[in-house]
Amino acid sequence: MDNNLEYIDAYFQRMLEPEEIRRFEQKLAEDPEFAEEVAFYLAAKQGLKAEAEKEKKERFKQLLSQQAPVINIDRERNTKRIWMYRVSAAAAIVVCLLFAWYFFFSSSASPQQMADKYINDNFKDLGITMSARLDSIQTGLRLYNDGQYDSSLKMFETISQRDPKDYLPKKYAGIVCLRLGNYEKALQYFRAFENDDTLYSNPSLFYQAVTLLKRNQSGDKQQAKELLQRVVKGDLDGKESAEQWLKKL
């Protein structure tokens, strides 16, 4: 058997030691034949995965055909149309009432709404720069902006493992976790660069506060408040929003 395949398999199964990983990557960069082997391994796995999915789809198709007919379009559409009119009318009334309530009775947004607004305004798309050095970061950001959050997270986690001192992949990994609703992990990533004093502007505390407000569990609001106070006191990243939020909390 070709030993290269075993070696490549061990690399992608994350079974190699850091020094072996370094040697593997060096060999990959310098040896075109080895690069071909690696490409075959990846291509085969990718192609096989597509094949496995195709077979799964066939199986699902059979399952569906065993179920009662999924559609009876003509009959159900008419019934559905009548219901749609009723539901739309009811929805319109509810929306009007909600607007009225919002303008007349509600003077401030809830902590979760404030966090939601911040996340939607700032984390919907992440800016991509043209720096060549940060190629992997750019790939991660592109994946994020395409909505491929899981792949994007894997990317940032891999970069972070490779360069544990760099705060940027941790910051982005935290943002992805926040979008995915994995608040505990988001907090871990944001806390990881809290004490990084090499940064000109460190958003760690503010991002932790956003995460806590979004999570909104018991005690989160108080903890977020304390973090926001530290942001204002230390003149840190997010100070302006922190000042406004503290008035509302």
Added chain:
Amino acid sequence: MNLFNKPTLSTDERDIIDSITQNGAGRKKGEERLFNRYAYFIKEAIYKHSLSEEDAFDLYSDTIISAIEKIASGSFEGRSSLKTWLYSIFHNKYVDLLRKKTTNKNSIHHTLSISDLLLQVSDQSKTIVQKLVDKTDWEILRERLVQVGESCRQMLLLWADGYSDRDIAGLMEYKTSDVVKTSRLRCLEKLKQLYRKT
């Protein structure tokens, strides 16, 4: 009390998730139960989004396949109900489908999506490896997969579907995961030789 922080999975949902996570013989059953449970999404996609039956089925089965992958890898944490979570994947895929249709990229030049494994490779070599992967003739690879023999084919498909060597040993009745690993790499080598003969 914040109701949204309460565990939201029903016993049945938890049961489906457990059978998929275990990756053993029960996984296939779990996958089928998951598919059947929310198959009415297909009907909804036809009515609500005016999709053809075929598109609606593709959309739903892609959703289930993606969900299975996430559940098996432990990415689903049960912070929302299975239905809510599945619906968000379903909706995202619907948006992707619309985007593909409007940009006319739909299946004319079908290429396989970027492998997550490639993300592991250092920047220095990523581009070159990606270029080499892009050169792959997928049709020939598929043909050669038939020629490696049924046992090899089944083993390689299970591997690509995320089953570990230990899971495969259980499913295909091999003695140990080490035996599976050796056989799997031998099968992969066979596939490579067949592919390179072309």
